[in-house]
Amino acid sequence: MQYLTTIACVFSTGVWVFVGLYKLTHRKKMIEVIRAHHIPLPEAAYWLSMTVELGGACFMLFQQAIWAVVLAWLVFLCIATPIFHGAVVRDRTIDYHQLVHVGKNFSIAGGLIALLIIDGTLPQYLGWAETPSRAAIASTGAKPSAALAQGPSSRE
Numbered sequence: 001m002q003y004l005t006t007i008a009c010v011f012s013t014g015v016w017v018f019v020g021l022y023k024l025t026h027r028k029k030m031i032e033v034i035r036a037h038h039i040p041l042p043e044a045a046y047w048l049s050m051t052v053e054l055g056g057a058c059f060m061l062f063q064q065a066i067w068a069v070v071l072a073w074l075v076f077l078c079i080a081t082p083i084f085h086g087a088v089v090r091d092r093t094i095d096y097h098q099l100v101h102v103g104k105n106f107s108i109a110g111g112l113i114a115l116l117i118i119d120g121t122l123p124q125y126l127g128w129a130e131t132p133s134r135a136a137i138a139s140t141g142a143k144p145s146a147a148l149a150q151g152p153s154s155r156e
Contacts, residue, residue, distance in 0.1 A: 008115045009066065013057040015108065016073070020053035037083055052076050067122045070112045081105045 023030045027046065034042040034049075053076075056069040085101040088094060116122060 005063065005066070005115070005119050008111070008118055009060045009063055012108075012111060012115055013060045015104075016053045016057045016060075020050060020057065023050060024054070039083065049076070049080075066119045067116060070116045070119075073112055074109055077105050077109050 023046070031042045031046050034045050039045045052072050056072055059065050059069045081102060085098045085105070088098045088102055
C-alpha cells in the first residue's frame with residue numbers, strides 16, 4: 001500500500017508546485033494581489049504562502065511529515081479560499097471563474113483528507129492513532145471497508 005501513498009503525494013504536490021513557482025517568478029505582482037485583498041503585511045504573507053506551498057511540496061515529495069503538510073495545506077485553503085475566491089456571486093450572477101476555484105479547492109481538500117487516511121501516520125495526540133491504515137488492515141485479512149467503518153472505539 002506504500003505505493004498508494006507515494007502516488008497520492010506526487011499528485012497532491014502538483015498544484016502547489018505550479019502555483020508556488022508562478023508566485024516565485026512573479027513576486028511583485030503577487031504581493032500587489034495580496035495587498036489588493038487587504039491582507040496585512042503583504043510581503044510577509046507572500047513569503048508565508050511560499051513556505052506553505054513550496055516547502056510543503058518538498059516535504060510531501062519526500063514523504064516527510066505528511067500529516068503536518070496536509071494540515072497546513074487545509075488551513076491554507078480554509079483561509080485563502082474565502083479571501084481570494086469568496087465573490088462567487090456578483091450582481092446576482094455567478095462568477096464562473098471564482099466558482100471553479102472554490103470547487104477546485106474543495107476537491108483538493110477532499111484529496112488531502114483521503115491522503116491523510118491512506119498514509120495513516122497522524123500522531124496519536126491528534127486523535128487518529130488508533131485508526132488502522134489500509135496496509136495494516138490488509139495484513140490481517142479483514143475487509144478494509146468493514147474495519148475502517150468500525151472506527152477506533154469498537155476495537156480494543
